[in-house]
Amino acid sequence: MHVQEWLDTVPAAAVYAVVALVIGLESLGIPLPGEIVLVSAALLSSQHSGINPIVLGACATAGAVVGDSIGYAIGRKGGRPLLAWLGRKFPKHFSEGHVATAEKSFEKWGMWAVFFGRFVALLRIFAGPLAGVLHMPYWKFLTANVLGGICWAGGTTAVVYYVGVVAEGWLKRFSYLGLVIAVLIGLTSMLVIRRKAKKAQAAQQEPEPVPAGD
Template sequence: MHVQEWLETVPAVSIYALVGVVIGLESLGIPLPGEIILVSSALLASQHGDIDPVILGACATAGAIIGDSIGYAIGRKGGRPLLAWLGGKFPRHFSEGHIATAERSFEKWGVWAVFFGRFIALLRIFAGPLAGVLRMPYWKFLIANVLGGIVWAGGTTAVIYYVGVVAEAWLKRFSWVGLVLAVCVGLASMLLIKRKAKQATRTAQQPVAEPEPVPAAD
């Protein structure tokens, strides 16, 4: 079952809680599909009036900020052994290579790595714990954490919600005949482009005939 189809069976209050908890756990350092849950929930809110996008965005933002703060505290207390333990539990996400990449990002960007890390799946998981391990001053971390959480969670909710509203309104005004014609034209165009691409490939692969030698004059 698709994520959005499953969310349609869940009460609105549960969706708010689910979004906040999943994003919070992801920000804490547990690899979970927080962004997928958020996007699916925001799209669902654009189609169902019982889900308030403002409350949804607020829950997502709160989960992101609180989760990152807990991750920071755990990372500051656990230090390097924590990263080694996470590497054993989640080798796909906390491998030595991924940790080294995240550390280089922190060394290069500093506090901005926490802010922009919200928009990058790998850094979104690493940001809190790694900032604690690297002993980043908490007040700097907190500012970047709060701003990043608001922009990422709130912004994603708003953009996906309004895109969903516009798309649904457009599809309602669009006749089924027009929709079928658009699909047919799109398929025909794709097949034509593929055919031309194959012809161009075959032409390019054909050997170029060498010019015949001109007989020397007597």
């Protein structure tokens, strides 16, 4: 079952909780499809499902900020042995190459890596734990974390919601246009068939020519 189809079967409160939980766990360092869940829920909110996009964005932001903060605390306490352990558990996401790439980004960009990392799948998983491992000052991390969470979660929710609303309107117009075209084609076909039927009937009713010798 698709994520959006599953979300459509649960109450709005459960959707808010699932979005916050999945994004929070992803931000904590567990590789989960947070962005897919958020986009699916935001698209669902544009379809009059009872999901409030403002509440959804707030829950997604809260999940991102809290998850990143917990990841930061775990990374600061666990240090590099934590990254080595994550590399053994999740080699596709926490390999030495991925860790090295993320670490270079942090060393080059500092708190901006936390902010923009929210928009990049790899850095989104690394941001909290790696910032803790590298002992980034918490106030810098929290500032970038909150701003990044608001822009990513709130921005994604708003964009997907409004795109969904506009798309729904276009689809409705297309549906009406398609219905009109289908009716016109049906009427035209019916008229052509009736005309051919009348011609065939008229041809059958014409008297056969009388032989000249009679």
